[in-house]
Amino acid sequence: MIAETLERYRKYTGEANWQRIRHYATVTEMWEDRSKEYADRIAIRDNGTDYTFRQLAQDVAAFRSVLKARGANRNRIALLMPNSYDLVKAFLAVVTSGCTAVVLPAHLQEKEAFGTKMMFDFSMLVTNAPEKGALLQQKFPDFPVIDPAAQAEEPSEAVPCEGKDGCAIIMTGGTTGRPKGALLSHTAVMQGIINSALGVSETFDQRYLLALPLSHVFGLIRNLLAALNTGSTMMICRDNRDLFRDAAMFRPTIMVLVPALADMALALSKKFGKNMFGDSLKVIICGAANVPQYLVEEYHKMGVSLYPGYGLTESANLVSGNPENLNKPGSVGLIFPEMEYRIENGELWLKGKNMMDGYVGVQEDDAYEDGWFKTGDLVRIDEDGFLYITGRIKEVIVLPSGENISPAELEARFNCLPVIQDSQVFEDQDENGHRFLALEVVPRAAEVAKLGSIDINAYLIGELQKINAGLPSFARVSRIEVRTSDFERTPSMKIVRYKKCQ
Amino acid sequence: MKMNRNEIIEKLKEILLFADDSSNDKIDSIGAETHLQNDLGLTSVNMLYLIIATEEEFGIRFTDIGMNEFGTVGDVADYIERKLS
Numbered sequence: 078m079i080a081e082t083l084e085r086y087r088k089y090t091g092e093a094n095w096q097r098i099r100h101y102a103t104v105t106e107m108w109e110d111r112s113k114e115y116a117d118r119i120a121i122r123d124n125g126t127d128y129t130f131r132q133l134a135q136d137v138a139a140f141r142s143v144l145k146a147r148g149a150n151r152n153r154i155a156l157l158m159p160n161s162y163d164l165v166k167a168f169l170a171v172v173t174s175g176c177t178a179v180v181l182p183a184h185l186q187e188k189e190a191f192g193t194k195m196m197f198d199f200s201m202l203v204t205n206a207p208e209k210g211a212l213l214q215q216k217f218p219d220f221p222v223i224d225p226a227a228q229a230e231e232p233s234e235a236v237p238c239e240g241k242d243g244c245a246i247i248m249t250g251g252t253t254g255r256p257k258g259a260l261l262s263h264t265a266v267m268q269g270i271i272n273s274a275l276g277v278s279e280t281f282d283q284r285y286l287l288a289l290p291l292s293h294v295f296g297l298i299r300n301l302l303a304a305l306n307t308g309s310t311m312m313i314c315r316d317n318r319d320l321f322r323d324a325a326m327f328r329p330t331i332m333v334l335v336p337a338l339a340d341m342a343l344a345l346s347k348k349f350g351k352n353m354f355g356d357s358l359k360v361i362i363c364g365a366a367n368v369p370q371y372l373v374e375e376y377h378k379m380g381v382s383l384y385p386g387y388g389l390t391e392s393a394n395l396v397s398g399n400p401e402n403l404n405k406p407g408s409v410g411l412i413f414p415e416m417e418y419r420i421e422n423g424e425l426w427l428k429g430k431n432m433m434d435g436y437v438g439v440q441e442d443d444a445y446e447d448g449w450f451k452t453g454d455l456v457r458i459d460e461d462g463f464l465y466i467t468g469r470i471k472e473v474i475v476l477p478s479g480e481n482i483s484p485a486e487l488e489a490r491f492n493c494l495p496v497i498q499d500s501q502v503f504e505d506q507d508e509n510g511h512r513f514l515a516l517e518v519v520p521r522a523a524e525v526a527k528l529g530s531i532d533i534n535a536y537l538i539g540e541l542q543k544i545n546a547g548l549p550s551f552a553r554v555s556r557i558e559v560r561t562s563d564f565e566r567t568p569s570m571k572i573v574r575y576k577k578c579q
Numbered sequence: 580m581k582m583n584r585n586e587i588i589e590k591l592k593e594i595l596l597f598a599d600d601s602s603n604d605k606i607d608s609i610g611a612e613t614h615l616q617n618d619l620g621l622t623s624v625n626m627l628y629l630i631i632a633t634e635e636e637f638g639i640r641f642t643d644i645g646m647n648e649f650g651t652v653g654d655v656a657d658y659i660e661r662k663l664s
Contacts, residue, residue: 318630318641337624344628348594349635522596566622 078419080412082462086275089400094280097307098271102240103263105173107270107306108137109235115308122312122327123162130305133166138232140170140225144201145233147221153199153246155179157190157209160291160313163225165301167203168291172263175236177243179258182292187212196438197246197258240264246437247294249390258437259390266298268431269393272413273303276400277384279331279360283309286329286354288320288338294394295365300333321345321353328357335365339372339383344523352379362398364388366571367466367485369492370406371521377403385409387466391450393431397464407489408463419449424470425456455483472574474504477512480551484574487552490544491516496524496537501564502554503575516541516554519563534559582663584611587637587656594632595619595652611653633659 087095101107112120112134120130128136144154154171156178158164171178179199181190190202191212201221202210210222244266246258261269274280285304289296304311312327314320320342332354334342339361346353361376361383368385376383386398387409399410412418417428426449436444444451455468468483475481484502491500498521505515518541525533537559545553565573582590592609615621621629626646633655634640639662649655 317627318646321631321635337622341624341628345632345635348632526596562619563622563625 078417080414080416080418080462082411083414085411085462086400086414089276089278090274090280091278094274094278097281098274100271101267103238103242104244104266104270104302105175105235105238105263107267107302108134108169108173111306111308118308119310120305121162121165122310123165124313124315126162128162130308133169135232136166137169137173138234139229140166140227141174141233141235142229142231143223143227144170144174144176144203146229147201147223149174149176149201151175151236151242152201153177153179153197153243155181155190155193155197155199155202157181157183157185157202157204158206158225159183160287160296160315161205161225162313163205164291165313167225168297168301171203172244173235174233175238175242177246177260179246180248180292180297182248182290185209191216193248193438238263240267243434245297247297247390248292257439257441259433260435260437261294261393261433265393265431265433266302268429269294269298269395270302270306272395272398272431273299274307275413276398276410277360277362277382281307281309283307284328284330284357285309285311286320286324286327286332287311287313288317289333289335293365294388294390295333295335298394299362299388324354324358328355330357331360331362332358333362336363336368336372337366339363339376340369343372343375346379347523352381354381356380360384362386364409367489368409371492371495373402373406387454387464389452391433391444391452392427392429393433395431396427399463401463405459405461405463408459408465410464411462412464420456420458421451423455423457423467425452425454425464426450427452455486474502474514476504476514476551482514482552487516487548487554490548491518491541494540494544496521496528496540498522499564499572501572501575503577505556505575505577513555514553515556515558516545517558517560517564519560584656584660587659588652590636591633591652591655591659594629594636609652611651611656613652614650615652615655616650629655637663639663 112130116131118130119127120133121128154176156167168178179197181193187209190209194213203223203225204210205225207222213220240263242263243260244263245261249259285300287300291297314323342353358381363383364386373383384399384402388395397410397412399408419426428449432450453470454466457465457467468485472484473481487502488500491497498519500518502516504512506512538557541557630641630646637659
């Protein structure tokens with residue numbers, strides 16, 4: 078199926094915005110055009126300095142000369158540094174030199190930097206921490222390790238390229254959890270940028286406050302590149318501890334956040350009785366993990382529209398976004414126009430301009446079938462075309478009765494209670510080996526506090542049992558436990574799932 | 580703002596009630612020796628919350644210390660006491 082959502086997105090985006098969207102063939106073309114169009118505006122604010130689009134374009138052109146002098150020629154160039162103006166400049170310089178940017182997570186150390194060279198075969202490394210390139214230089218004498226502050230006397234012109242050429246390699250755990258890189262072409266990244274402009278009226282001329290790493294597609298495409306394409310200003314928050322001080326000074330109109338950060342900001346806003354991001358904030362684009370309905374509703378009360386979305390590194394970020402967040406709070410929205418999709422045994426399969434050209438650094442033949450990328454996500458689409466994520470294939474529990482249970486689908490039901498922060502449904506077994514479904518929940522402390530001096534445990538279990546009773550009988554949990562601490566989490570804040578019945 | 584150590588810890592408990600996703604009982608029993616990660620299971624995002632809320636509540640800045648350098652509630656209280664004096 079092809080998602081025929083163009084006209085609906087046009088309506089949500091608004092005609093004035095719609096007319097300003099341009100379908101560039103490459104990121105290079107986009108940058109060349111937009112940097113002239115918005116030359117006098119501030120593109121980036123970092124570390125107390127404002128850089129206009131003109132200044133950034135000049136610095137990018139000068140850094141292209143630095144790269145050229147060190148051998149940049151349609152090869153791969155790795156970037157290893159924290160979010161900064163220098164990273165923005167280096168990324169644009171690499172891409173507009175006709176090279177592919179390997180954007181590495183800033184926390185990688187010397188040995189890991191060497192490991193990624195073996196995986197992604199890059200020809201030079203740009204880093205503000207030269208010691209991280211030491212092992213590389215020891216093993217490969219003359220390997221170029223470049224300081225992002227290096228200067229050149231003359232600028233270099235952008236090198237034209239085609240849509241099919243590589244633009245970026247972004248690291249991901251992918252659908253199997255093994256680290257690898259997704260190779261995104263200019264066409265894919267450009268489609269990701271265009272999708273970023275759809276579905277909300279707050280699109281052009283915005284003020285973005287960057288709180289996510291640029292080594293992740295959500296930060297790189299939905300935040301940085303979306304901002305540059307729309308004449309918006311992006312302030313870089315260098316330290317998340319300064320997030321709200323930066324917000325008070327910068328007054329962002331839009332933020333791109335993962336649910337954990339949005340939830341934390343909400344708790345602080347409630348505690349101190351004010352929107353901690355400031356009153357200018359109108360929109361939060363939220364994704365990269367399951368977005369609880371609670372966040373949509375609570376932010377709405379503060380006058381902020383929080384839009385859940387769904388995307389993957391492999392799809393250059395966005396697959397769907399939810400412009401009807403209040404009417405469909407549990408949905409991740411409408412699939413973006415012209416994305417091809419199929420639902421096979423409940424699993425979402427994708428094709429389209431925004432899809433990667435494949436993984437780099439690892440052989441994963443089973444990621445595709447008949448040319449379709451298999452997301453590993455279980456979904457359903459309602460009668461209005463809205464997409465719902467119901468679970469992950471690998472997490473499906475097959476009950477002794479043969480019935481399939483998607484834990485995420487059940488958890489979403491229990492998580493509807495505002496007093497529940499998180500939950501996990503899993504299969505356990507008793508001493509006789511009989512298997513059964515169990516539920517553990519983590520209460521939301523701020524909501525628990527409102528309940529006063531009642532028996533919290535009994536109250537929670539009572540509320541959860543009411544939901545349980547409404548489930549199909551085979552899907553009901555037989556044991557409910559209220560935890561006193563959070564679940565174990567992965568580094569990306571996802572819950573580590575129990576495996577009690579292997 | 581002049582506060583004694585007990586008052587500081589009481590304020591911290593109030594903040595932790597929002598930061599930590601656990602029940603009231605556990606927060607009530609918090610003392611100076613309670614370990615932030617081992618006892619309360621605070622995640623990195625919870626720690627960020629704790630730092631920001633503490634700065635807001637006490638009007639101080641955590642300028643010269645990393646988030647992971649605090650072990651216990653008492654460590655945080657010591658730091659605040661130093662900053663306030």
